[in-house]
Structure formats: structure tokens, C-alpha cells
Amino acid sequence: MTYYRTVDGTNNNQNFNATGTDMTRVGDAHFVDGISIPIETVNPRTVSNNVVGEGDANVPNADGLSAFMYSWGQFIDHDLDLVTSDGVNHIDITVPNGDPIFPDGSTIPLTRNVIDPATGAGTDKPAAAINQITGWLDASMVYGSTQAASDSLRLPDGHMKVSDGNNLPIGPDGSMLAGDVRAAENPGLTALQTLFVREHNYQVDQLAALHPDWDGEHLYQEARAIVGAEIANITYTEFLPKLLGDGFLSAYHGFDWTRASPKSLPGRRIALVTALCRTILSGWITLATLSANSWN
Ligand code: HEM
Numbered sequence: 001m002t003y004y005r006t007v008d009g010t011n012n013n014q015n016f017n018a019t020g021t022d023m024t025r026v027g028d029a030h031f032v033d034g035i036s037i038p039i040e041t042v043n044p045r046t047v048s049n050n051v052v053g054e055g056d057a058n059v060p061n062a063d064g065l066s067a068f069m070y071s072w073g074q075f076i077d078h079d080l081d082l083v084t085s086d087g088v089n090h091i092d093i094t095v096p097n098g099d100p101i102f103p104d105g106s107t108i109p110l111t112r113n114v115i116d117p118a119t120g121a122g123t124d125k126p127a128a129a130i131n132q133i134t135g136w137l138d139a140s141m142v143y144g145s146t147q148a149a150s151d152s153l154r155l156p157d158g159h160m161k162v163s164d165g166n167n168l169p170i171g172p173d174g175s176m177l178a179g180d181v182r183a184a185e186n187p188g189l190t191a192l193q194t195l196f197v198r199e200h201n202y203q204v205d206q207l208a209a210l211h212p213d214w215d216g217e218h219l220y221q222e223a224r225a226i227v228g229a230e231i232a233n234i235t236y237t238e239f240l241p242k243l244l245g246d247g248f249l250s251a252y253h254g255f256d257w258t259r260a261s262p263k264s265l266p267g268r269r270i271a272l273v274t275a276l277c278r279t280i281l282s283g284w285i286t287l288a289t290l291s292a293n294s295w296n
Pocket residue numbers: 070071072073074077081082083084085110111185186274276277278281282283285286289292293
């Protein structure tokens with residue numbers, strides 16, 4: 001048992017939610033054959049247009065929410081899940097005629113996720129995708145989900161590496177490096193990734209001033225714990241109440257094993273966040289993903 005979170009999410013709750021383990025289900029799988037054939041329900045593009053249609057872009061959000069609302073959703077989604085598309089088994093979305101953006105007859109291309117070969121053979125083990133990153137809300141998009149990634153992003157003195165201008169470090173191929181490979185997906189997301197690297201380094205400086213005897217490892221882990229707590233706090237006290245409504249999440253009263261099976265409690269939280277990210281906040285690409293992932 002270590003005092004700080006492991007890099008790969010192991011040892012938090014057995015090896016549940018660790019890097020490279022199956023995506024967790026909070027309920028039973030719903031496949032046509034009970035194994036892996038997707039059920040077709042409402043067209044995802046219709047859902048997308050109904051829930052996140054652009055409307056009038058000149059009308060401000062009634063709650064004063066900015067585009068950072070969706071950026072935060074994407075940011076924490078990249079803390080929680082990353083699956084690989086198989087590139088072969090198409091589940092393209094047929095865009096209904098009369099779409100406000102796409103011409104009639106359009107499709108949104110999409111393929112299914114890579115399935116864990118140990119699943120998908122029978123109804124006792126329905127198909128499950130493998131999560132390439134930790135399934136915990138643990139700031140892995142900042143720090144990485146493997147030891148190699150984590151090591152490559154940090155300096156011996158406890159700071160995270162940065163490039164000129166205090167920005168994300170740049171890899172040999174010129175791409176920006178962060179704990180999650182999608183950090184440069186769009187500028188809002190990159191801004192958040194950069195903000196929390198800077199926040200880590202700020203916390204290291206504060207801690208070093210307070211504790212001159214701490215070594216780089218101690219400073220790094222303590223700053224990482226603070227950053228992880230900040231992200232969890234923003235998510236649960238600011239983001240989710242705005243997304244779901246104030247009364248949706250009950251107050252946290254500490255972990256209670258008598259009310260939680262080893263799997264159900266964290267799984268439910270994560271499924272909630274991920275499903276909501278996919279359905280409510282994001283644009284068409286993400287809704288395309290919803291259909292892919294909910295089917296996998
Ligand atoms: C400019 C904005 C965005 C772009 C360009 C984008 C792009 C993408 C792409 C290309 C994928 C992979 C789709 C596939 O499986 O083929 C994806 C996956 C995903 N996106 Fe986004 N996205 C954006 C915003 C968002 C937002 C705002 C959220 C949540 C609030 C989000 C949540 C997700 C999730 C949950 C997945 C599945 C991740 C996985 O487990 O692999 N995305 N996105």
C-alpha cells in the first residue's frame with residue numbers, strides 16, 4: 001500500500017479501473033444477442049441535435065456558463081477513458097434528412113472499439129472494451145497513466161516539464177506532450193492541460209518554500225495530490241451541479257464499505273460522468289462516440 005495514488009490506478013480498489021483493464025459496466029450489457037451485436041435505438045444524430053443543437057449562438061447561457069463547461073467535460077473525460085477504435089467494424093451513423101448542417105444522405109463514419117479478446121464469446125462475458133488509461137478521476141490526463149509516461153513528463157526536482165512560454169513540453173515530432181495523448185485536440189482543452197501543469201509547478205514552488213527538506217519526489221507527489229483534489233473538487237462542486245442540477249449529487253459523507261460493493265461505487269460515478277459527457281455536452285463527434293461506446 002502506498003500513501004499516494006499509483007500512476008496506473010492499481011491498488012485503489014483492487015485492480016479495478018487500472019490502466020489496460022476492461023471498461024466497467026454499472027448495469028447489464030444490452031446487446032441484441034446478449035454478447036456483442038449492437039442494439040439500434042434512437043438515431044444518435046437526432047439525440048445530438050435535440051440535446052446540443054447550436055440554437056442561437058448570440059443568446060448567452062441563462063446560467064452564465066461559458067464554453068469552458070464543455071471543455072471541462074472533455075478534460076475530465078480524458079482523465080477517465082480512452083479506447084481504441086478497431087477501424088474495421090463500421091457502425092456509421094446515418095444522418096436523418098433535413099439536418100441543419102449535413103446534406104441529406106450524409107453519414108458520420110464510426111467504427112467499433114477494440115474488444116478485450118477475453119470477452120465477447122458468450123452471454124456470461126459480453127463484449128467489453130479496454131480502457132487505455134486509468135478509470136479514476138485522478139488527474140491522469142495531467143500526469144499520465146503509465147510509469148513511462150509519468151516519468152517522461154517530470155523533472156527530478158518535482159516540477160513538470162514545460163516548453164518555452166511555460167507551455168506544454170514538445171515531443172521529438174513537434175507535438176505537445178501531456179498525461180493524455182489527446183491534449184492538443186482543440187485549444188480549449190490544451191488551455192486546461194497547460195493550466196494544470198502550471199498549477200502543479202506553482203504548488204511545487206509553494207511546498208518547497210514551506211518544506212525546504214522535501215526532496216523532488218515528495219514535492220511532486222504532494223503537488224500531484226493537491227492538483228488531483230482540485231480537479232475533483234471543481235468537478236463535483238462546480239461542474240456536475242451545473243450539469244445535472246443542484247440536488248442531483250448527494251453530499252459526500254465519507255466512504256462506507258457497508259453501502260458499496262467493491263465495484264459499484266466508483267463505477268457508477270465514472271459511468272455517470274462519462275455518459276453525461278458523451279451525451280449532453282459534446283458536439284457531433286462526441287455523440288458519434290456515444291453510440292460507438294455504448295454499443296461496445
Ligand atoms: C472540439 C471538441 C471535440 C473534438 C474535436 C472531439 C473529438 C473526438 C474524437 C475524434 C473522438 C474519437 C471518436 C471515435 O471513437 O472514433 C472522441 C471521443 C470522445 N470524446 Fe470527444 N471531442 C470533442 C469534445 C468532447 C467533449 C466536450 C467531450 C465531453 C464533454 C468529449 C468526450 C468524448 C468521449 C467520452 C470520447 C470517447 C473517449 C474514449 O473512451 O476513447 N469530447 N472525441
